[in-house]
Amino acid sequence: MTMEAIRTEAVRAGDVRLYTEDLHLHYGDVHALKGINMEIRGHHVTALIGPSGCGKSTCLKTLNRMNDVVPRVRITGSVVLDGEDVYGKAVDVTVLRRKVGMVFQAPNPFPMSVYDNIAYGPRVHGIRRRIVLDEIVERSLVGAALWDEVKDRLKKPALSLSGGQQQRLCIARALATGPEVLLMDEPTSALDPISTLKIEELMAQLKRDYSIVIVTHNMQQAARISDYTAFFLLGELVECDRTDRMFASPRDRRTEDYITGRFG
Amino acid sequence: MARSHYEHELEHLHVEIIKMGSLIEGAIEDSTRAFASHDLALCARIIRRDQTIDEMEKAIESRCLWLIAREQPVASDLRKITTALKMVTDMERIGDNAADIAELTMRIAEKNVFSDSGHILQMAGAAMLMVRDAVSSYVHTDLVLARDTQRRDDEVDAYFNLIKRELVHVFKADESHLDNAIDLLLIAKYLERIADHAVNICEWVEFSVTGTHKSAQIF
């Protein structure tokens, strides 16, 4: 069987959901990603770890083409979602972003009501009927474990929520378009321990329905919440393995040095 | 970037383990000597010193737990600390076994007629060396030494069987020495246990390097 056939089969089996193949990215002269071959499994959490500037965010952003608009960016290789190259000519980026949602480090709700924040995406995709939107808003807020806290203040400005609530609102917003994959770039680094715990608990629930890729600088968080861990260094993917193996017996010396805090 | 504070703490842990190691080696040596010379004062000192060994065990355990809590170590760092936590239990038992020998010696009214038996002293020497090498294999993360030390358990077992056969032989010739023979056999048994604890330590050292304990991959 060819590599391609094996991969296609794995995707069909619901195993590897998304993968990159020899992915290179240049920001002008900066070679930020150097031939990344990474697999993201369905219904699992994959954590991307590595020192600052190693390319984690860049890699995450290539998965839903958030880098396209960066000036002087050059991308080669492929990112395959459900058997289709997301950089293919036929791909509609809006549809791609609906399938692959993103949550950022700092909560960034739009300056509008809680309700309108969630309804924003579905409206962009042409959903107008109130009853449908109501249903989506409730389902997304329930999914993000925020419904009970905001159900009586859906018309209030999103910016009046606490930081932790705002971040869960951003997760709800990402859920509203019915994604398959959720990308999160350091989603808890601006949050207090309790809010962080809530998001971590939430991720454990969300992975039943979504595939999650999270960038984190918190090694304990990666060990706690992820099933797979990918270690990046200087634009290379050094090692990607089951998290339990990675934090017990990493194969690469550089991984061991990093996770035991010996360089960074 | 080096984690200097953490490395420093780890070094401290090693120093404590080396200290505890030399205390238990001394206890084995003294207890066999006290037995051979029926030195009751030395016996009393050994039993008192066993408290210090117990306290060291607690101190090392506490140090390990704080290291885990503060540094949240993973991979080989976590194995190394877990190994310390496991092996101090065996080290403490070795101390107990030496104290047991001292207590037994104190209970005997007079000098055991077999106490100068060359084999018991040789056996004690072999067991003591196993303990020293077991501790040293931990401190130096020396897998070869750990494995070699485990194999030497057979030597100590052979001494035990030899001493047992000798005692049976002597007993058959002269039944009046039954008590003495049993005491000596008990001491040989304690020494044999000490060697077993040294083997346990080596098994944990093996784990600290490979993640495998008694052929089971556990971390």
Ligand SMILES: Nc1ncnc2c1ncn2[C@@H]1O[C@H](COP(=O)(O)OP(=O)(O)OP(=O)(O)O)[C@@H](O)[C@H]1O
């Ligand atoms: N828009 C950009 N234009 C030019 N260079 C960029 C751009 N974004 C990132 N880079 C460079 O690409 C490399 C990887 O950056 P990236 O943001 O992916 O790192 P990271 O692993 O997410 O780091 P951090 O942990 O600090 O967030 C760095 O050298 C960075 O300076």
Ligand SMILES: [Mg+2]
């Ligand atoms: Mg980043």
